[in-house]
Amino acid sequence: MAQLKELHAASRTDREIAEALGVDRPTAARRRRSLDLPLNPAPRKTPAVKPSRPKRSKWDGVELQPCGTYASYVRGCRCELCGEARRTYHQEYVARRRAEGIPAEHHGTAYGYQLGCHDRDSCPSTPACSDASIAEERRRRREAGIPAQPPRVDAAPVREHVRNLMSNGRSVKAIAADADVSLSGLKMLLYGRSGARKGEMPTKIDVTKATKLLALA
Ligand SMILES: [Zn+2]
Missing domain, CATH: 1.10.260 (434 Repressor (Amino-terminal Domain))
Structure with missing residues (x-):
């Protein structure tokens, strides 16, 4: 019984105690109970950790849009080319929205440039606001007596x-x-x-x- 107490104190289960004492498990359990000792639970089996598989997509390996396009960026490609395409797309978008927000009569003037129409290509007017702004700046300089830049x-x-x-x-x-x-x-x-x-x-x-x-x- 002393040996059983010792084994029980070492957190041995009934099965392990039975093995150590050379008796069957119900006998070991009965002796443990007679000593008023609680059941030692078997250590929990930790489930084997499954190696995580990379997420698969049906689009894997399928080149939907070539790299260097905004569409490819949207689909998740973060390569340098696609990042560059995204930046360009964004800049063009901002320029377009700016140009749209400016009343038509101000396009093609230096004031249109001040309102934010800085992009020659998205300005609906010819000459564009940026060109009008440059011309205006040049005129102001001549007026102020600043000589023209040498060619x-x-x-x-x-x-x-x-x-x-x-x-x-x-x-x-x-x-x-x-x-x-x-x-x-x-x-x-x-x-x-x-x-x-x-x-x-x-x-x-x-x-x-x-x-x-x-x-x-
Ligand atoms: Zn403009």
Whole structure:
């Protein structure tokens, strides 16, 4: 009986106690009850964790819309192309709604641009609000005595010329000084923009700067 008490204290079930004592289970249970000991419950069997299968869809592997479309984004594709398509779609949507909200008589004016019609393609007027706004700004500058910007020319041949000078051993700094152009402007011509448009190569250059740089030999 002492042994049974010990086994019971160790949370053994009747079956385990019976095995240890070499008796059958009902006998073990009867002896346990005679000692006024409660039944030790068998440990709960924990159900084996099923490996979770990835969710299947009947659309798996079916390319409904090619990547790079808004429809593909809506169907759940989050690749870079579809993200870009979504952004474009959104921008166009916003531009369209803005244009729709502006009374027709204000389209094609600088005021229409101020009201939010910034997109040339979605403006129903020709010239578009953005063009009217640029024209208006230009007119104001002339009126205020600000001289017109010098005409701009293709930057590529100038860049090519400066690179040739550099390959002949001239430094960027020396070239800027000799041509009397700003060093930062020259660096932008050679290496591209900085800031939000980082790396973008300028396609145009002021004709005065171009002339000065091309004059260097
Ligand atoms: Zn407009």
